[in-house]
Amino acid sequence: MKKYKHLFFDLDRTLWDFEKNALELFMDIFKNRQLDKIFPDFDIFYTTYKKHNDALWELYRHGKIKKDILRYKRFSETLEEFGFSDANLAKNIGDDYVNLSPYKNNLFPNTIETLEYLYPKYKLYIITNGFKEVQFTKLKKSNLERFFTRVITSEDVGVQKPNPEIFHYSVSSVNAKKIECLMIGDDPEVDILGARKYGIDQVLFNTENKKHSEKPTYEISDLSELKNFL
Numbered sequence: 068m069k070k071y072k073h074l075f076f077d078l079d080r081t082l083w084d085f086e087k088n089a090l091e092l093f094m095d096i097f098k099n100r101q102l103d104k105i106f107p108d109f110d111i112f113y114t115t116y117k118k119h120n121d122a123l124w125e126l127y128r129h130g131k132i133k134k135d136i137l138r139y140k141r142f143s144e145t146l147e148e149f150g151f152s153d154a155n156l157a158k159n160i161g162d163d164y165v166n167l168s169p170y171k172n173n174l175f176p177n178t179i180e181t182l183e184y185l186y187p188k189y190k191l192y193i194i195t196n197g198f199k200e201v202q203f204t205k206l207k208k209s210n211l212e213r214f215f216t217r218v219i220t221s222e223d224v225g226v227q228k229p230n231p232e233i234f235h236y237s238v239s240s241v242n243a244k245k246i247e248c249l250m251i252g253d254d255p256e257v258d259i260l261g262a263r264k265y266g267i268d269q270v271l272f273n274t275e276n277k278k279h280s281e282k283p284t285y286e287i288s289d290l291s292e293l294k295n296f297l
Contacts (some may be wrong), residue, residue, distance in 0.1 A: 069268065071297065073243040076215075077228075077252030078195045081272050082178050082290075083205055088171035096163050110146070119144040128196065128227050128257075138165065138198075153184075169204035170178045175274070177291040182214045184294055194219040194237050194250070196227045196257065217241060228254075228260025231251060238267065251293070255281040 079085040085210055093116070096102070099111050106112035120141040126132045132140075142164075144155035185191060191214050192214065195202050199222040206212040219237045221227040230233075251270040252258025259281045262269045271283040285296060 069246070071244065071268075072189060072247040073192065073238070073249070073250045074297070075192045075194050075234075075237060075250045075262075076187045077250075077254070077258050077265075077272075078193050078202060078205065079197050080253040081251060081258075082182075082211060083172060083209060084173040084175050088168060091171055092164065092168050093169070096160060099161070100156070100160060105146065105149055115148055116145045117135045118149075123133055130227075134198065134222075142147065148158075165201055169201040170208050172209040173204075174198065174209055175290060176268060177289060179210065181290040181293055182211070186214050187297060189297070190243075191215050192229065192241065194233060195219070196221045199223065205242070225235060228252075228257045229264070230263040231261060233266035236265060238265075249284075249297075255279040255283075259283045261265065 072169055076082060093155060094109060097112055102112055113114060123137050123141050127137045139157050139161040142160045143154060146153060146157055195214050199220045202220060203259045221233060224233045224236045226232045238245060247268040249270060250258060250262035250267055251272060252271045259269045259271050268284040270285040273286055274288055278287055
């Protein structure tokens with residue numbers, strides 16, 4: 068068994084339960100911004116938003132749109148699909164989301180327990196594509212900050228996962244060797260393929276056992292399974 072020394076974690080959808088936290092927040096926003104006057108119900112609003120958000124995030128990930136465009140356009144497009152054009156409301160919803168989401172603190176099962184097990188044995192780091200201004204607050208409010216030596220954001224590096232450059236930057240910045248490193252993340256392309264292209268081992272965190280075409284070094288459905296080989 069390989070002897071790892073440096074563990075790089077994705078944050079959203081790997082440690083921080085993005086879907087659960089987002090659902091809670093958007094239910095709050097839907098009520099507080101009285102979006103029931105525009106959308107037939109919350110589910111339709113949320114499904115419509117996710118469609119536009121996913122498409123725009125894909126463009127952002129490939130450098131085709133800027134962060135500030137993504138931040139508000141996902142909401143303006145959601146409103147416009149239902150015949151409501153209001154740039155001010157879209158901006159307010161966008162600000163609500165960025166300002167309030169990091170205060171949600173739902174984690175995946177066994178996150179804290181697993182990190183407490185790993186923390187004395189390895190150096191732990193975060194590599195995230197998420198907006199820089201919210202990721203540090205997420206870590207603090209979720210009681211995760213204490214475990215991580217360093218947080219590397221795509222905004223700091225200038226490229227996003229799966230670009231191998233962000234993995235090169237991360238490994239080099241902590242003076243590690245590739246053979247000593249392991250990337251843990253939920254996205255087969257962004258986390259697993261990116262890390263493999265750079266040349267470090269990977270763990271796919273696949274909570275729902277979704278089918279995929281990648282061949283990660285390890286695959287788990289619960290974070291506690293990391294204890295089986297670390």
